Amino acid sequence: MDNLVLVVAAIGVLGVGAQWIAWRFNLPAIVVMAVAGILAGPVLGILRPPPGVGEGLPPMQALLGEFYQPIIAIAVAVILFEGGLSLNFAELRGLTKGVRRLVFPGAAIAWGLGSLAAHYIAGLSWPTAILFAGVMVVTGPTVIIPLLRQARLKPRPATLLKWEGIINDPIGALLAVLVYEVIVFSAGGDDSHGASPGQIFASLLIASVLACALGFMLGRFAATVFQRGWAPEYLKPPILLVLVLVCFEIANLLQEEAGLLAVTAMGVTMANSRIASINELRLFKENIAVLLVAGVFVILTANLTVDMLTGFDLRAFAFLGAMLFVVRPLTVFLSTIGAGLPWQERLLVGWIAPRGIVAVAVSSFFGASLAAAGYEDGARLIPLAFAMVFATVLLHGFTIGPLARALGLVSSERPGVLISGASPWSAGLAAKLKEMDVPVVVADASWRRLRPVRLAEVETYYGEILSEVTEHHLDLNRFGYLLALSGNEAHNALVCTDLAPEMGRAAIYQVNARGKDEEDRRALSFTLQGRTFLHSGATLDELLRRHYAGWIYQRTRLTEEYPPEKYFEDLGDEYEIVLIQRKGALLFASQERPVKPEIGDLVLAYLPKPAETAPKRAGADEKAESVRAERPQEAARPAAASLAPDPAAGGG
Incomplete structure (x- = not known):
């Protein structure tokens, strides 16, 4: 040559x-x-x-x-x-x-x-x-x-x-x-x-x-x-x-x-x-x-x-x-x-x-x-x-x-969830994840916004997650998933862009900051963002409205006696899929990749507070639990609803 x-x-x-x-x-x-x-x-x-x-x-x-x-x-x-x-x-x-x-x-x-x-x-x-x-x-x-x-x-x-x-x-x-x-x-x-x-x-x-x-x-x-x-x-x-x-x-x-x-x-x-x-x-x-x-x-x-x-x-x-x-x-x-x-x-x-x-x-x-x-x-x-x-x-x-x-030096913790952005709604979600034995940390640069998270006794990181110092004080190897849930769309996109090379795009989600009526020219490029969290793509404002309206988190184990079909029937007209826990792995709901529950899954939903007289489900392997989003530190209550993906969104 x-x-x-x-x-x-x-x-x-x-x-x-x-x-x-x-x-x-x-x-x-x-x-x-x-x-x-x-x-x-x-x-x-x-x-x-x-x-x-x-x-x-x-x-x-x-x-x-x-x-x-x-x-x-x-x-x-x-x-x-x-x-x-x-x-x-x-x-x-x-x-x-x-x-x-x-x-x-x-x-x-x-x-x-x-x-x-x-x-x-x-x-x-x-x-x-x-x-x-x-x-x-x-x-x-x-x-x-x-x-x-x-x-x-x-x-x-x-x-x-x-x-x-x-x-x-x-x-x-x-x-x-x-x-x-x-x-x-x-x-x-x-x-x-x-x-x-x-x-x-x-x-x-x-x-x-x-x-x-x-x-x-x-x-x-x-x-x-x-x-x-x-x-x-x-x-x-x-x-x-x-x-x-x-x-x-x-x-x-x-x-x-x-x-x-x-x-x-x-x-x-x-x-x-x-x-x-x-x-x-x-x-x-x-x-x-x-x-x-x-x-x-x-x-x-x-x-x-x-x-x-x-x-x-x-x-x-x-x-x-x-x-x-x-x-x-x-x-x-x-x-x-x-x-x-x-x-x-x-x-x-x-x-x-x-x-x-x-x-x-x-x-x-x-x-x-x-x-x-x-x-x-x-x-x-x-x-x-x-x-x-x-x-x-x-x-x-x-x-x-x-x-x-x-030598016993391998971390026994499952891959945890890092939540960027503290709010009453994300505090409730973090508390529920902790209740499910999922390691979770909520990061925010505002001590005031972290207050409901601290009250829920969830681990917090007080500081700017985009700072160079963060990687020295917060071990990112602990986390397998990122949820960018702040009210600032640009900040969420920056967090997703910054952590995507380390955690992988498939494990990064961010809350939708704009309603569907907004013109596309006002939105950030999709190449800068993570997957849109939740099937509905609800904005943080909408999630906070539901929070103050008394919506609750519920989890249910699906079994052969209580299959997904029966579970769908019990959900009612309003519900929001959050995640599925399948064999230790977490599958978060997103617009781009809807999740579909299977027998053996532990599913988590976010739905309106059920009526006190609502009949209990028959055949549930695990009694559904609920917790008020505004008081995530309270003990879970029995509930009649559970989690499933939106049938209209299609399986994935």
Whole structure:
């Protein structure tokens, strides 16, 4: 393949296609991308230069020519900037003692033990071993978080693993940058000959200070421009990307590879500058990073050769074993002494440490740079990094669930319901869900609106659910369903849009904020909203009217003696379907997907208060219970009605 445009297109198709396959079949994206690159490179030979081109060079370097190094460098710079952009110092103050121990001194212990293993077991030279161990401190938040969702751990071990990955992500890369700077100064060109260790250290310190100062100044400049409205919203992401590239290149002109340190400092500066549009900027950065990572990962794996793949000796396998079974467990054990963690949690955290894209990208970049600087073993970092990623992602991915269950660290709670928006009506619904042993939390930014929920003794979250701080204080992994029930249509849509990627569109519902008489042009786009809650699509105003009119919640168990057909007959003319509980799963009613009860279901309805003289149903497996919506804390009363979907809406 000798057409450069065709090469770039093929890399894009392989990278993005691999990520789509990973999403479609719920596979680790990093593994699928690596397999795609290996197949296209050393196995099938698709991404290979024509015969006689670039002899003696790595295959992808020969194929891409002078574009190879800039592509890798820019991708690593963007990845490091994104890592710095996630490091908010205000979040560190609220961390638990266990998380702080895993970061300080955990990162230092892992770095030291990893350096010993890389030198004495893998056989790397001391400079290369110390640099590689710094990169291996990173535990990959992009890999950890999907594993946590899969395993459904209890809150504390999940918090330990999540925050360790988030914080150590930039720390590990920063350690590698600092070590590389020391190596460059120690082995550098003619100017460094005869320099004493003190002079080398002073030069390194000056270069590092200048790089950090440049990153800080450009970060503050960008923050000031965005805070004062000197740039329109649509120009903020491209301005930020350009500034990252400018920061990277200017710092590199001051000192080779100092740009990596500068962009990390720029990201940290912006993360702590209270920029109102920081979420949008992070989203844009994540999109850019996804494209760059997809391309770079395919390039790096395709750059492997058959000799590299088959030349993995016993020392390399022994190194992997030492990192998995000695370095990581010992790091966690030593760093968490006195942290008050039970041995089960320390054992689980000591085993789970998957490496991700950052580890591979940074290792590959520095490995190639070390090899070019005369450190022959620098080329070994690339296959070692890939081996660590494959080993940890596969082993930890398949074992986190069984190990957590064996240690009793799996949450026994069923997937709960998160209700956004407190009102007397949603308080009654929350109380009924709690009565049905469904975990439920009502979130609202108004303490006054939360009053009926507190009176119902339902768990509340006082704060803005769209705030970044929310995910640190409210474990979203507990919830399998979202009900956006506030009176603000735009806020409901924002909540649905924000949480849809994590919880899935199929599990997100919002109350209809407009009546059917409203013109469509006044409504928000359906792409921004969740499913319309309830079959009728009743507005919150209508639900509150029913609440004050005395409507009640009722639940009924359907059996062969009391089938759905009989249940429909008893419902009366007015009723509202709320949900069906079927084998532990909750099926909420919606306009888009009506629910149809079956025998064995526990169904919940919202209907007018029945007459006191209404006859009781015959054959009900479970006596219908009701509770006044305005007093959800009262005990349930017997009632004659139950829940079923609207026959006119059709089954679903």
